[in-house]
Amino acid sequence: MASMRPSLHRTATIVVGTVLLVGCTPQPATVEAQDVSWLYGVFMVAAAVVFVITAGLIGWSVVRYRAREGDDALPAQTNSNVALEIVWWLLPTLLVAGLFVLSAGVMAREDAGANGSALQIRVEGFQWQWRFVYADSGVEVIGTLDHPPEMVVPVGRPVTLELTSADVIHSFYVPAFLVKRDTIPGQTNHLTITVNEAGTYRGQCAEFCGLYHAGMLFSVRAVSADEFDAWLADAGASGP
Amino acid sequence: MTEEGRFFLRTGLYAAVIGVVYWFVSYEVAGSVLLAAAAFAGFVVVGVLVIGMPDGAGMPARPSGSPTRRALRLVNRLLGFRQLHGLEDEQPFSTGTLRLPGASSWPIVTAFGATLALTGIVYGPWLTIPGIVLVAVSVWGWVTS
Amino acid sequence: MSEQALPRPDAHLQASRGVGILKVLTTTDHKLIGVLYLATAFAFFLIAGLLSLVMRAELTAPGLQFLDEATYNQLFTMHGTGMVFFFGGGMIIGLSNYLLPLQIGAPDMAFPRLNALTFWLFLAGGLVAFSGFATAQGAAAFGWTGYAPLAEATRSPEAGANLWIIGLLLSGTATILGAVNFIATIYTLRAPGMTMFRMPILTWTILVTSLLILLSFPVLSAALAMLLIDRTAGAHFFDPAAGGSAILWQHLFWFFGHPEVYILILVPFGVVSEIIPVFSRKPLFGYHALVFATILIGALSFSVWAHHMFTTGVVSNLFFAITSMAIAVPTGVKFFTWIATMWRGKLRFDTPMLYVMGFLFMFLIGGITGPFLASPPIDYAVHDTYYVVAHFHYVLFGGTVFAVFAAFAFWLPKMTGRMLSERLGKVQFWLLLIGMNLTFFPMHQLGLLGMPRRIADYPPIDSWTLINVIVSIGSVGIALSVLLFAVNVVWSIALRHGREAGDDPWGGYSLEWWTTSPPPHHNFASLPRVRSVRPVFDARHPEIDPGADDR
Numbered sequence: 001m002a003s004m005r006p007s008l009h010r011t012a013t014i015v016v017g018t019v020l021l022v023g024c025t026p027q028p029a030t031v032e033a034q035d036v037s038w039l040y041g042v043f044m045v046a047a048a049v050v051f052v053i054t055a056g057l058i059g060w061s062v063v064r065y066r067a068r069e070g071d072d073a074l075p076a077q078t079n080s081n082v083a084l085e086i087v088w089w090l091l092p093t094l095l096v097a098g099l100f101v102l103s104a105g106v107m108a109r110e111d112a113g114a115n116g117s118a119l120q121i122r123v124e125g126f127q128w129q130w131r132f133v134y135a136d137s138g139v140e141v142i143g144t145l146d147h148p149p150e151m152v153v154p155v156g157r158p159v160t161l162e163l164t165s166a167d168v169i170h171s172f173y174v175p176a177f178l179v180k181r182d183t184i185p186g187q188t189n190h191l192t193i194t195v196n197e198a199g200t201y202r203g204q205c206a207e208f209c210g211l212y213h214a215g216m217l218f219s220v221r222a223v224s225a226d227e228f229d230a231w232l233a234d235a236g237a238s239g240p
Numbered sequence: 241m242t243e244e245g246r247f248f249l250r251t252g253l254y255a256a257v258i259g260v261v262y263w264f265v266s267y268e269v270a271g272s273v274l275l276a277a278a279a280f281a282g283f284v285v286v287g288v289l290v291i292g293m294p295d296g297a298g299m300p301a302r303p304s305g306s307p308t309r310r311a312l313r314l315v316n317r318l319l320g321f322r323q324l325h326g327l328e329d330e331q332p333f334s335t336g337t338l339r340l341p342g343a344s345s346w347p348i349v350t351a352f353g354a355t356l357a358l359t360g361i362v363y364g365p366w367l368t369i370p371g372i373v374l375v376a377v378s379v380w381g382w383v384t385s
Numbered sequence: 386m387s388e389q390a391l392p393r394p395d396a397h398l399q400a401s402r403g404v405g406i407l408k409v410l411t412t413t414d415h416k417l418i419g420v421l422y423l424a425t426a427f428a429f430f431l432i433a434g435l436l437s438l439v440m441r442a443e444l445t446a447p448g449l450q451f452l453d454e455a456t457y458n459q460l461f462t463m464h465g466t467g468m469v470f471f472f473g474g475g476m477i478i479g480l481s482n483y484l485l486p487l488q489i490g491a492p493d494m495a496f497p498r499l500n501a502l503t504f505w506l507f508l509a510g511g512l513v514a515f516s517g518f519a520t521a522q523g524a525a526a527f528g529w530t531g532y533a534p535l536a537e538a539t540r541s542p543e544a545g546a547n548l549w550i551i552g553l554l555l556s557g558t559a560t561i562l563g564a565v566n567f568i569a570t571i572y573t574l575r576a577p578g579m580t581m582f583r584m585p586i587l588t589w590t591i592l593v594t595s596l597l598i599l600l601s602f603p604v605l606s607a608a609l610a611m612l613l614i615d616r617t618a619g620a621h622f623f624d625p626a627a628g629g630s631a632i633l634w635q636h637l638f639w640f641f642g643h644p645e646v647y648i649l650i651l652v653p654f655g656v657v658s659e660i661i662p663v664f665s666r667k668p669l670f671g672y673h674a675l676v677f678a679t680i681l682i683g684a685l686s687f688s689v690w691a692h693h694m695f696t697t698g699v700v701s702n703l704f705f706a707i708t709s710m711a712i713a714v715p716t717g718v719k720f721f722t723w724i725a726t727m728w729r730g731k732l733r734f735d736t737p738m739l740y741v742m743g744f745l746f747m748f749l750i751g752g753i754t755g756p757f758l759a760s761p762p763i764d765y766a767v768h769d770t771y772y773v774v775a776h777f778h779y780v781l782f783g784g785t786v787f788a789v790f791a792a793f794a795f796w797l798p799k800m801t802g803r804m805l806s807e808r809l810g811k812v813q814f815w816l817l818l819i820g821m822n823l824t825f826f827p828m829h830q831l832g833l834l835g836m837p838r839r840i841a842d843y844p845p846i847d848s849w850t851l852i853n854v855i856v857s858i859g860s861v862g863i864a865l866s867v868l869l870f871a872v873n874v875v876w877s878i879a880l881r882h883g884r885e886a887g888d889d890p891w892g893g894y895s896l897e898w899w900t901t902s903p904p905p906h907h908n909f910a911s912l913p914r915v916r917s918v919r920p921v922f923d924a925r926h927p928e929i930d931p932g933a934d935d936r
Contacts, residue, residue, distance in 0.1 A: 175835025186625025351505030
């Protein structure tokens with residue numbers, strides 16, 4: 001019969017590999033995403049601790065308390081230990097309470113929105129593409145399945161997206177921003193992001209919306225403030 | 241209050257409390273109604289059990305003690321997790337012989353009829369009407385057998 | 386139709402041999418009905434699993450190789466529907482059906498004919514829902530969650546969608562009636578001396594599961610009925626353009642949907658809680674606390690639903706973050722209880738216990754990613770990506786499926802009178818463990834890298850492609866393992882090569898191990914005295930005082 005003896009070495013490898021595989025959020029490209037990435041790191045540490053302790057205890061039991069061949073005597077039939085039970089109700093409660101408080105803090109900052117100086121862009125999802133309208137200037141960018149739209153934004157300035165949908169529920173998602181928000185017909189959602197690194201970031205609809213959901217792509221290109229003004233003026237003059 | 245009743249009382253109370261908290265936190269109608277309905281459902285069962293299942297093992301009346309103690313004892317009696325008395329005596333309902341049906345064809349016929357009736361919503365009343373008739377016949381046969 | 390009084394202990398009670406088709410169609414015996422449920426659920430496991438293998442084949446490389454979007458969307462919809470409702474639900478109900486009367490010392494369920502009705506409705510529901518594949522426009526294709534407004538008639542006109550709704554209405558009704566039956570049975574048919582706190586832990590999980598079903602499935606049925614009325618009778622419940630609400634569907638669905646996943650895991654917790662003590666040769670540690678934790682999980686499961694809706698912007702993320710984090714506590718406590726049961730025990734690693742070990746490690750991982758998703762900022766990043774797919778497959782596959790295999794290894798000998806092959810069982814276990822981890826662990830990273838779920842195709846991003854290849858290889862491992870299991874069952878049981886089990890091959894604790902394998906008609910010729918949670922153990926070990934168990 002196969003025996004089951006996880007060695008210490010193997011356990012260590014599993015744990016380190018686990019953390020590496022699960023632990024990597026993409027490089028955060030917005031101010032808000034830095035916060036989220038930090039929070040994820042905290043959660044990962046907590047997760048690793050919980051995993052090592054629990055898996056370690058299970059692994060230890062498996063090795064240490066394996067029945068020996070021919071040993072038929074019953075072990076001590078203990079079934080309770082009140083002090084221990086109190087501890088293992090209390091510690092997890094404290095842990096999740098702490099994780100909740102940290103999450104609430106990050107959420108409050110992320111969902112706070114901007115004070116008046118944000119750039120306003122209206123985002124409308126429709127089957128199966130996107131329409132971006134720059135509120136102040138009226139510049140409009142509409143995508144097609146063959147030509148996904150590009151939203152140009154200035155680096156360092158808060159951008160408030162007003163999100164809605166023309167038909168079914170879609171979701172505006174940019175992986176590098178570590179955020180998404182649903183676009184729902186009949187209501188307007190708001191999402192504020194402040195990109196802090198120039199670059200082009202891919203985006204994709206993240207709420208299943210029908211036949212060509214997989215093709216509902218877009219991108220966000222963050223440029224310097226001057227470049228952005230130039231682009232806006234250009235786009236306003238020549239049309240989408 | 242038997243353990244059965246306490247089980248549903250705790251459930252109903254939990255849903256009620258969470259429902260109230262939820263309403264004042266979110267003012268969202270759907271969830272609040274659903275929680276209220278869950279609480280109501282729990283309380284209905286408690287009502288049925290209280291009427292239909294009087295205290296089997298019986299908590300001896302204990303009027304002594306301070307008001308706080310008496311209140312705590314009442315709470316324990318209504319919601320408490322473990323019965324403190326009469327564990328040895330508690331008997332489930334079943335005593336004596338139990339009449340069990342043998343094989344029966346009514347269940348599968350009823351299921352078939354219900355399937356026809358509902359599928360007819362897609363394909364037309366020519367499927368629904370026979371389905372309803374079949375269900376009516378088989379339920380009648382079931383109940384009267 | 387005949388009526389039989391409960392037989393006297395000296396009555397001749399042999400299990401009947403051979404099963405004619407008429408006997409199957411008219412049975413009201415919970416054991417046969419339970420087996421029918423288990424077999425049907427396993428068939429749906431194979432079908433829905435096959436759908437996922439096709440999906441994995443397509444997703445191995447970017448670009449659409451042999452599927453089109455329309456077909457792919459049907460595949461993931463029916464994979465989810467088949468697995469959640471017809472495999473998961475079917476297995477849970479099948480196990481409960483078979484074991485509950487035996488565990489409480491009853492001759493059958495409280496309502497045997499109702500029991501039969503639930504099976505036939507369940508089967509009909511599955512057939513109707515999947516019959517969409519045979520229609521011209523195909524099966525439902527909007528995900529097992531069926532979000533409106535996508536699921537409305539204008540956006541999803543196919544008849545398969547209506548058939549999906551009707552199938553779920555049929556099987557949902559079956560499930561509700563079944564829950565009524567379980568609760569009535571538990572409350573009225575327990576053996577003398579079996580107080581509520583001497584019921585086996587599996588029975589408690591069946592009770593709480595039934596309560597969850599009773600309170601959540603009607604909500605699903607109502608939502609489905611509303612959707613059906615929208616689709617076929619011109620109503621506008623979920624159509625915002627006509628005054629309805631696009632978000633209402635999500636509230637109704639998830640108010641059902643979250644308790645549903647606990648419906649799928651509580652009985653597996655019960656299975657694990659039954660197997661660990663037997664294979665540790667100790668009593669279950671902290672039985673009362675475990676019962677309390679089960680009830681608490683059940684209650685809390687009704688207050689977390691909108692953690693599926695954090696990105697909608699219309700729910701109180703704070704409220705649901707609190708409740709969702711809170712539910713991790715009683716779940717975690719169960720783990721420590723199980724470890725404490727094994728601690729200082731004498732552990733045997735026959736196949737049932739192997740599967741339970743697999744369950745412990747896999748559900749630990751899945752359970753750990755739960756609080757990640759309960760944190761709204763983290764959820765904003767990973768919601769609707771493969772990260773979520775990884776999480777729920779760890780808890781549902783690593784949890785429910787592993788527990789189901791453990792339950793089969795443990796109780797199939799009781800049901801059939803024959804042991805499964807230990808050697809095949811061990812090989813199959815390791816193959817499943819490796820295959821499962823290869824398939825689902827990399828999905829965490831895939832989600833973090835930004836791959837959304839429910840997409841038929843993805844752009845040629847190297848890291849995505851590499852991970853998808855690994856995942857697809859893992860899925861082959863799972864398929865081979867399931868095949869091995871089928872071989873084991875056929876060889877050991879159908880072909881009778883498994884050794885005879887006898888009444889109690891494992892040294893079990895609860896009443897089902899008192900009777901023959903398989904049990905006779907009406908289950909018991911006699912019953913031992915029930916003075917603790919472990920009546921059979923007490924009867925076999927009179928030197929040990931049962932009072933110590935019964936706090």
